Amino acid sequence: MSVSERPTIVLFTRDLRVRDHPALAAAARVGGPVVPLFVLDRAVRERSARNRLSYLGDALRDLREELRRLGGDLVVRSGDTVDETMRVAAATGAARVHLSFDVSAFAARRAERLREAAADRRMEVAEFPGVTVVPPGEAVPTGGDHYKVFTPYWRAWESREWRAPERAPKRLELPSGLDAGSVPKRLADSGTGPLSPRRQSGGETEARRRMAAWLDADCADYEHTHDDLAADATSRLSADLRFGCLSPLELALAAREHPACGPFVRQLAWRDFHHQVCAAFPDLAHRDYRERDIAWRSDDSGFAAWCEGRTGVPVVDAGMRQLLDEGFMHNRARLITAAFLTKRLRVHWKRGGDHFHAVLSDGDIADNYGNWQWVAGTGNDTRPNRSFNLLRQSRRFDPDGAYIRRHVPELAEAAGTEVHAPWRAEQPPTGYPSPLLDEDG
Incomplete structure (x- = not known):
């Protein structure tokens, strides 16, 4: 033969x-x-x-x-x-x-x-x-092996000539006599973290259905709605991309055909950016990309409260409870919850990244830890001392408190702006904890 x-x-x-x-x-x-x-x-x-x-x-x-x-x-x-x-x-x-x-x-x-x-x-x-739109190593700066800052990478990424998508084979032949084996029916019995009751189903068939619905309906409004916590107007395609049930190239090409989908295409470039960083710095999940003199704290009780969505800061707790319930968290909530852990509690980014990775359906080494390091100030953010006012974030991105009420039932009946800062109410809601830190300070 x-x-x-x-x-x-x-x-x-x-x-x-x-x-x-x-x-x-x-x-x-x-x-x-x-x-x-x-x-x-x-x-x-x-x-x-x-x-x-x-x-x-x-x-x-x-x-x-x-x-x-x-x-x-x-x-x-x-x-x-x-x-x-x-x-x-x-x-x-x-x-x-x-x-x-x-x-x-x-x-x-x-x-x-x-x-x-x-x-x-x-x-x-x-x-x-x-695995990416532009393979790591195809867009590199002069004199370097990867881009360390997103904006110049974005310009290089946009200007690349992308490959043509491959069609599915018309016919395949398997060698005779080969036992195909079976997919375990209870695969999720092993592994780490909880099994979220409202987790997303997988597979190419469902992924392509979600992609078509997203491009037909919501992608054009992404620029105006993607930070709206209550609207839940993100693509929900992250797990599909993480497992390759969707081709990122096909998605990027389809989105680029819609002029209003440019901001969403930019998010696909961010995904590729983190992958080319990880290719050059494989220790991204374990070691600071940029070494910073940060005095991290060991706060086991605070970390446990954060994991459980019991920090007493409603927008943070809503995000953490959505994670447990769905195996997914809104992008803006990921930033807010990560900022609370690293900037307010001063708990090391790796502990937070590891918790996310133990729960997220879309958990991806490059994206998860790349974003955690960005928030913590040890990664690719050009402003490592960036601060986050959590109350301002809550009021701006969940003005009516609908996202908080959806995921924190103890605050479902909170009046007006008290949903953002229940510790300010004359009678704080029963069963909801006081904030771990002084959020008015």
């Missing part, structure tokens, strides 16, 4: 779709059988949020249906990704492995281990774009 006739393994990681999947499309063009493979890696599974595992289960089942529709199937294994990939390669006689390039330290180590193992079998390993 010639090399071109031998199977190609497409190792799915966080690119769980068949449309605009460069690694899959290239495998189909090679000819010969294609082995779409996903490995439930124990090292990842044990530290993944239960909400993400729930989404992942949906996404894998949907991906399997899409691949079967094309004549193939999704091969599912459990164990170490590299070991299981090599076992499938040995069983099928595969000549090459295709996968999407990713930026986390774990992904970089996985790719390097895969190349080493494949070299022993004289197999080719090829990495392809698909």
Whole structure:
């Protein structure tokens, strides 16, 4: 059997779709059988949020249906990704492995281990774009390996010539006799954090439905409504992008066709910005990107109150309770809650980032920790001493208190502006705590 006739393994990681999947499309063009493979890696599974595992289960089942529709199937294994990939390669006689390039330290180590193992079998390993709109390393400043400030990156990102999206393969063939394996029905039983009752379902089918609805209805108003906490007028596509059930390139191209969607496209550039930072600085989740002389405090009781949404600051508590309830938090609320923890309680950004990562369905190393460091002043913000007036934020972005009342039922009957500062009321609401700090100071 010639090399071109031998199977190609497409190792799915966080690119769980068949449309605009460069690694899959290239495998189909090679000819010969294609082995779409996903490995439930124990090292990842044990530290993944239960909400993400729930989404992942949906996404894998949907991906399997899409691949079967094309004549193939999704091969599912459990164990170490590299070991299981090599076992499938040995069983099928595969000549090459295709996968999407990713930026986390774990992904970089996985790719390097895969190349080493494949070299022993004289197999080719090829990495392809698909996790971002513009691949990390394609837009770089003169004399540097990445952009450290967003605005010049945004100009470079906008001016890049983007690749053309790949169509889904018309037909796939799986090697005969290969056991496809199964997707665990209760995947979310393992992992970290709570299983949020109102978490989002996953998969390419649902993701594309959400994308179409967003572009048809709300994207044009994004510039005016995206900070309105009560309106909940953000795209809700973050988990779909995190798992690659949507192609970020397809989304960016579709949004760019709508003149009023420019501010939303800029948010996709922010996502790419954090990914190129993480590619250059893989320790983004563990170490200050820019070292600052910040006197962090160890405040276990304050941190616990923050995690539970019991700080006594309604807009902060509303955000934290939305996180627990939905596995999601409004973008503006993420900024407010992170600012309270790092700027007011002075608790280290990593503790907050780790808590978010243990709950968020859309938890992504580059975006989550990149944004936490931005708020804390150790990241890519050009104003590291930026301050946040929480009452001003609450009144500006939730003027009627609807977001607070939605997520903090103890304040559902609070009168007027007392919903923002219930400690000022003559009779503070029963059952709601006093603020951890003096928020009038």
